[in-house]
Amino acid sequence: MRFAEIHMLRRGDTSMKKVLKPGVTIKGTKDGLLFLFDDSRPFSDILNELKHKLDSGGPIWDGPDTRVWIKLGQRQITQQEEAEMRKLFSLRKNLIITSIEADGMPYLADGNTGIRMLTGTVRSGQVLEHRGDLLLMGDVNPGGCVRTTGSLYVLGALRGLAHAGSEGDETAIIAAAQFRPTQLRIADTISRPPDEWDESDVEMKFAYLVNHQIAVDKIHHFSLIRPDKEWKENRMRRW
Structure with missing residues (x-):
């Protein structure tokens, strides 16, 4: 075989080798870590690569609490995929996952607007986001934030920031078994509660929007203020 033929074969072999773009790119920022997911790869591949990176990181993953921002690109994921990722x-x-974002669209593919139940504690620095109504079986600590496009129900202590109706739903409410928020937001309206709460007051309360202001009332007054939510009108949908 002549040299020219060998050279052509070698050149051909090199051109056939492609460097596969990382499915998960991690960038450090002054506030934490940014995880960029390649939206051209199957999400199962992304999860496998993410697992490998988290398993092989060694001591770099064992430092102080670090905020994480996840960018999905032009991709939406299902609730099951989100659960696997988390x-x-x-x-x-x-x-600590601070946010999950997709370019120009909600990051959840199923567009769920029904009520969803989650358990756990939202710690300081964490942001929990959900599309639709959310029932949280746990606490929201000071410095923690929960943001929903629908209503928020906390069966625990609400001591952080709560934002309901985040995409403009002015009918959304915020309810909590222990109502001690540092800030309330419903749609575009913001309310700052008193500096100190009466710790002896243990009644469950809810916040709602009226005349472009946020009001807080006892939960047993809910049916009077929002008769459209009364059980008689909704029983067929619940069963």
Whole structure:
């Protein structure tokens, strides 16, 4: 075989090798870590690569609490995919997911607007976001934030920031078993509660929007203020 033929074969072999773009790119910022997911790859591949990176990171993942921002690109994921992703991050206790974003669209593909139940504590620095109504079985600590496009129900202590109707729903409410928020937002209206709460007041309360202001009332007054939510009108949908 002549040299020219060998050279052509070698050149051909090189051109056939493609460097696969990383499915998960991690960038450090002054506020934490940015995880960029390649939206051209199957999400199962992304999860496998993410698991590998989190497993092989060694001591770099064992430092102080670090905020994490996740960018999905032009991709939406299902609730099941989100749960699998969060489970991977939970293996590193210091990594706190602050936000999940898709370019120009909600990050959840199913567009769920029904009520969803989650359990756990939203710690300081964490942001929990949900599309639709959310029932949180747990606490929201000072410095924590929960943001929903629908209503928010906290069966625990609400001591952080709560934002309901985040996309403009002025009928959304915020209810909590222990109502001690640092800030309330419903749609575009913001209310700052008193500096100190009466700790002896243990009644469940809810906040709602009236005349472009946020009002707070006892939960047993809810049916009087919002008769459209009364059980008689909704029982067929619940069963």
